[in-house]
Amino acid sequence: MGVLPDLKFDKESGYSEKKRELGKFLFYDPRMSSSGQIACASCHDPNTGWADGKRVAFGHDRSPGSRNTMSIINIGHMDTIFWDGRAANLAEQAKAAVQNPIEMNHGIDEAVKTIQNIEGYKAYFEEVYGENQITEDNIFDAIIAFERTIVSRKSRFDKFISGDSTKLTNQEVEGLHLFRTKARCINCHNSPLFTDQQFHNLGLSYYGREEFEDLGRYYVTQKAEDVGKFKTPSLRELKHTAPYMHNGLFPHLEGLLNMYNAGMATLVPSKEQENDSLFPTKSNLLKELDLNQDELASLEAFLNSLSSTIYRERPPKKLPQ
Numbered sequence: 372m373g374v375l376p377d378l379k380f381d382k383e384s385g386y387s388e389k390k391r392e393l394g395k396f397l398f399y400d401p402r403m404s405s406s407g408q409i410a411c412a413s414c415h416d417p418n419t420g421w422a423d424g425k426r427v428a429f430g431h432d433r434s435p436g437s438r439n440t441m442s443i444i445n446i447g448h449m450d451t452i453f454w455d456g457r458a459a460n461l462a463e464q465a466k467a468a469v470q471n472p473i474e475m476n477h478g479i480d481e482a483v484k485t486i487q488n489i490e491g492y493k494a495y496f497e498e499v500y501g502e503n504q505i506t507e508d509n510i511f512d513a514i515i516a517f518e519r520t521i522v523s524r525k526s527r528f529d530k531f532i533s534g535d536s537t538k539l540t541n542q543e544v545e546g547l548h549l550f551r552t553k554a555r556c557i558n559c560h561n562s563p564l565f566t567d568q569q570f571h572n573l574g575l576s577y578y579g580r581e582e583f584e585d586l587g588r589y590y591v592t593q594k595a596e597d598v599g600k601f602k603t604p605s606l607r608e609l610k611h612t613a614p615y616m617h618n619g620l621f622p623h624l625e626g627l628l629n630m631y632n633a634g635m636a637t638l639v640p641s642k643e644q645e646n647d648s649l650f651p652t653k654s655n656l657l658k659e660l661d662l663n664q665d666e667l668a669s670l671e672a673f674l675n676s677l678s679s680t681i682y683r684e685r686p687p688k689k690l691p692q
Contacts, residue, residue, distance in 0.1 A: 372532065372557070372561065372562070372563065372565070373532060373562075373563045374525070374529045374532065374533060374563060375445065375448070375522065375523060375529075375563045375564070375607075376563065378447045378448065378519055378522065380516070380519070386516055386519075387499065389495070389498055389499050390499045390512075390513055390516045391516050391517050391520055392495070393492075393495045393496065393499055393513040393516075394513035394514045394515070394516045394517030394518070395517045395684075395687060396492075396495070396687055396690055396691060397411075397486070397510060397513055397514050397517075398410065398411045398412055398415075398514055398517050398518070399411070399412045399686050399687055399690065400486075400690050401413070402485050402486070402489070402690075403469055403475060403477065403482050403485070403486070404431065404469070404475035404476060404477050404482075405431065405475065405476045405477040405481070406431060406432070406476065409430060409431060409474070409475050409476075411465070411468065411514065412686065413430075414428050414430075414440045414468075414474075415440070415442070415443045417681065417682070417683055417684040418683065419611070419612075420442050420444065420608055420611030420612040420681060421442045421443045421444045421521055421612075421681075422439075422440045422441065422442040422443075422612050423440045424613070424614075425439075425440065425614075425619065426439060426614055426618070426619030426620075426622075427439055427440075427618070427619055428440045428474070430471070430473045430474040430475065430476070431472065431473055431474065431475065431476035432476075434472075434473040435473075436473055436474070437585060437618070438454055438585070438617050438618060438619075439454075439614060439615075439616065439617060439618060439619035441453070441454065441604065442608060442611075442612045443518055443521055444521055444522065444523055444605075444607065444608050444612075444681070445521070445522055445523055445564060445605060445607060446461065446464075446518055446519070446521065447461070447518065447519035447521075447522070448564055449564075449568065450568045451568065451602065452464040453467075453602070454587065454601045454602055454617040455570075455587050455588050455590055455591050455601065455602070456570060456588060456591060456602050457590075457591045461511075461514075461515040461518060461519070462511045462512075462515060465511050465514050465515065465518075466479055466511060469482050479507060480507075482510075483505070483506070483507045483510060486505055486510055487505045489691055489692065490691075490692070491690075491691030491692045492505060492691045493505065495691065496509060499513065521684075523607050523608055523679050524679035524680060524681070524682065525679060526607070526676060526677050526678060526679040527539060527543075527676045528547075528673075528676045528677050529679075531676075538676075539673075539676055540672070542668070542669045542672045542673075543669070543672045543673045543676050544673075545666075545669040545673075546669035546670045546671070546672050546673025546674070546676075547673045549662070549666055549669060549670050549673070550670060550673055550674075553660065553661075553662065553666070554631075554660055554662060554666075554670055555656065555658065555660065556631075556670075558656045559571060559603045559656065560603065560606050564605045564607065565605050565606035565607055565677060566602075566603040566604060566605045566606070567603050568602065568603065569602070569603055570587070570588045570597065570600035570601060570602050570603070571600055571601070571603060571654045571656065572587075572598070572599040572600045572601075572651050572652060572653050572654050573599075573601070573616075573635050573636075573653065573654065573657065574599070574635045574636040574637055574638055574651075574653040574657070575599070575601075575616060575617070575618065575620065575635070575636060576598065576599030576638075576651050578598070578599060578638055578644075578649075578650065578651050579641070579644065583618070585599075585617065585618065586598050586599060586649075586651075587599050587600045587601045587617065588600040588601065588602075589649075595648055595649050596652075598649050598650075598651040599651035599653075601616075601617045606674060606677050607677050607678070607679075608677070608678050608679065608681065609624070609674055609675070609677055609678055610674075610675050610677075610678035611678055611681055615627050624671050624674060624675075625667075625671065628662075628667050628670060628671060629667070631657075631660065632659070632660045632661075632662045632667060633659060634657050634658050634659040634660070635653065635657050636653075637653055638650070638651060638653065
């Protein structure tokens with residue numbers, strides 16, 4: 372655990388305030404979607420922790436998704452993106468959102484043409500990239516430049532671990548101790564990001580239940596051992612990013628901690644599933660914790676100390692026309 376390091380920008384693409392400004396316009400521009408009504412900011416709103424506050428996201432024609440929207444805070448630090456890790460970088464993530472039929476439902480070429488045909492964008496792209504440079508690569512490069520600036524401010528935990536022992540209460544310090552020991556959280560929630568950036572099965576795949584089933588990482592790798600595995604989310608800004616888990620099942624930390632305390636759900640195969648090679652196996656890192664109510668309260672208090680005051684990024688007053 373530790374303080375987040377500063378993000379460094381790629382030397383080739385570089386960074387400038389003008390590029391960030393352009394990326395912000397594009398991030399908030401609903402014309403990137405086929406309906407002209409959905410922008411990146413529709414699901415990644417600074418007022419709801421750069422997520423959307425819903426159990427699952429709603430997109431094109433109010434189509435519900437199957438997963439909870441992950442916050443983009445500190446996304447520039449992530450090795451892979453999405454609950455199943457299907458995007459290896461920010462460009463893949465942004466393009467996937469544009470193309471997804473239940474998100475922005477637009478072809479990349481069509482979205483690029485839309486931006487190219489907006490006269491007001493030309494001066495911005497010319498200043499950042501040079502003349503006649505409204506291209507697919509530059510559009511998503513600008514969006515990425517903006518997204519990479521969405522980072523956590525210093526939390527009370529950061530100030531505590533940097534040497535100011537007054538920043539955490541006794542209860543929160545006890546919670547930190549439990550986090551690292553009895554509660555076993557640090558097995559997966561480690562590093563300055565409070566995530567190992569790996570994929571684990573927590574017993575919440577609803578395997579065999581058509582309405583709720585989600586096989587997670589398996590959809591990407593097609594490997595039986597990945598059935599029901601989802602990426603460990605960062606615990607930074609946890610206070611601002613409810614509900615929790617890939618399906619948004621838990622609206623409050625209390626309920627989530629109670630489930631971890633019980634060792635999470637354990638799926639038992641039915642008679643028909645006994646020889647099913649895809650039947651998921653819960654991670655052996657999960658065990659009953661035997662935390663009492665005071666310990667659970669201390670753990671929750673510590674987790675809340677990982678959240679900072681989120682800068683309320685204001686949307687552009689007016690988009691290029």
